[in-house]
Amino acid sequence: MSVQALDNANYAKNIEYRDPLKNFHGNMLVYVHWEEHLSFCAALAFPLPPAMPFGALVSEVIAPHYAAHPDAARIDWSKVTWMIDGKSVTPDMGASLEANGMKHKSLVRFWTPGLAGFKGSAS
Amino acid sequence: MAPKKLGLKQRYAHMTRGLDWETSYQPMDAVYPFDSFEGIKIKDWSAWEDPFRLTMDAYWKFQGEKERKLYAVLDAFAQNNGQTGISDARYANVLKLFLTGVSPLEYQAHRGFAFAGRHLRGVGPRVACQMQSLDELRHVQTQIHTISHYNKYFDGISEFRHMHDRVWYLSVPKSFFDDARSAGPFEYMIAIGFAFEYVLTNLLFVPFMSGAAYNGDMSTVTFGFSAQSDESRHMTLGIEVIKFLLEQHPDNLPIVQKWVDKWFWRGHRVLGLVAMMMDYMLPKPVMSWKEAWEIYFTEAGGSLFTDLARYGLKVPKYADVATAEAEHISHQNWAIFYQYTHAAGFHTWMPDKAHLDWLSEKYPNTFDKYYRPRWEMWAEMEKQGKRFYNNALPQLCQTCQIPMGYTEPGDPTTIAFRCSEVDGETYHFCSDGCKDIFDGEPEKYAQSWLPVHQIFQGNCGGATVPDVLNWYRMNVGADNMDYVGSPDEKLWNEWHAGKVRDAV
């Protein structure tokens, strides 16, 4: 243990891990970020069922939450490039989040070729 | 024969005489269990210098005088309806941010210094810590009393104490102090006494107090002045503690350096709220955050660390990154609040053209290229009746708890994502600074109470945004949302219509 505590012997026993998977009522946390569109100030967080198909993540979660941006209507989803937890991937839209290699607190980043925010400013 | 009057120095010696007695019923280590586990080695507590040597009776007298002056000003301010003379009602939001985000930290500082004052076995630091503890209690009281006058007129103030423990962005300053207070007394002294009170304090209080002066808020200026003479004592304690630790034993240096690195970065992250206040929230701005950073950190901090180099102490790690971020953080932070205005306990607004021009001038390297287009796009959307809101919750940094909105060093178009894996669990960070802090003590930060995750776990009043805002005790439609269209604005316009009527 790297913490220096008054009671080092018992510190580890009393740690309250706040965010294990079991605390999320059957969901896992998923973070999503649309690159070059910093109007959305940070990646978005969602609690989602691990069995949800990746295609449903796109159509039911990602698309509606980014719809307010003027670029959103022009996204060609077939041309989007994806990165899951730092690895470039081509997700299987029919397979579940889990089957696509995602786990609790995975980060999904996506790029929309040709769309780089308001007047190309990444906003 | 009349008793001889003692000098200040003699009285101080009498006051502290014998306070550091050796215990006999219990071993000293049992009486002072907290001052050894951090690994700090002290050979001679009596080497502690207290340049102020303030006695308790002098302390009471001096503070009492200041209180009388302060409360006379507050009374006059209330009688003259000083609230109607501020630059603009938008300014009141600065006070909301201060009272919800900063004043509770004064109370935390009071508790923290009381703890350090009890648990350091040297008599010099014990007396100094106890006095600072009293000062901090006085600070929180005077701030509440001053701002309570504004509470009679403006929204978003009355539930400050409740909000501090619950509202998502207030977990940033709250967790900062919780972190310091759950450490040992030496780390607390480096965190708050040195890093905060000495290195960064001018970046917190000067912006708020000069902002108040520029914007016609004489009551806040006065509590600032009333705290100022305390602050010089606090700064002295902060510099004294670091020199003392470094002089006592060479083994202390790596421990102290690690704390200085950590608390510099943590402080820098919390001060992002001040940056945003300075650059966006003052109707009459004083100077830009970048200018303040140059004066109070780059220049003042530079000479401080040159001075401390003789002890082997280095400039805090990532100071260069923080300096580069001074071009960005205020814009990134105001953008966060603008898009989450529905969940903020103060009002936000779109900067007008004159203000955008001021920012362009103050930030020639970055504003026109990266941030002005963002405001112009949102202004266009507002005009079309599509005011931009973010309707999802943001990913938060495990360490600083701020939405992960900061960009890569050297690339303001890409968010910085960092993570660590511990026992199969992933933790995310906004920066290398925050990742390093976590990696230094993962067992501590695995316990962070991250508001977004707590909402999803069902611990914040319910599953919907109104449930959560209700749990925050936010008065929806009054405390939150844009200034334009708010009850604050309506009241302000009425006051001004009245002033015009009276003048005619």
Ligand SMILES: [Fe+2]
């Ligand atoms: Fe204070």
Ligand SMILES: [Fe+2]
């Ligand atoms: Fe202080």
Ligand SMILES: [Zn+2]
């Ligand atoms: Zn962070």
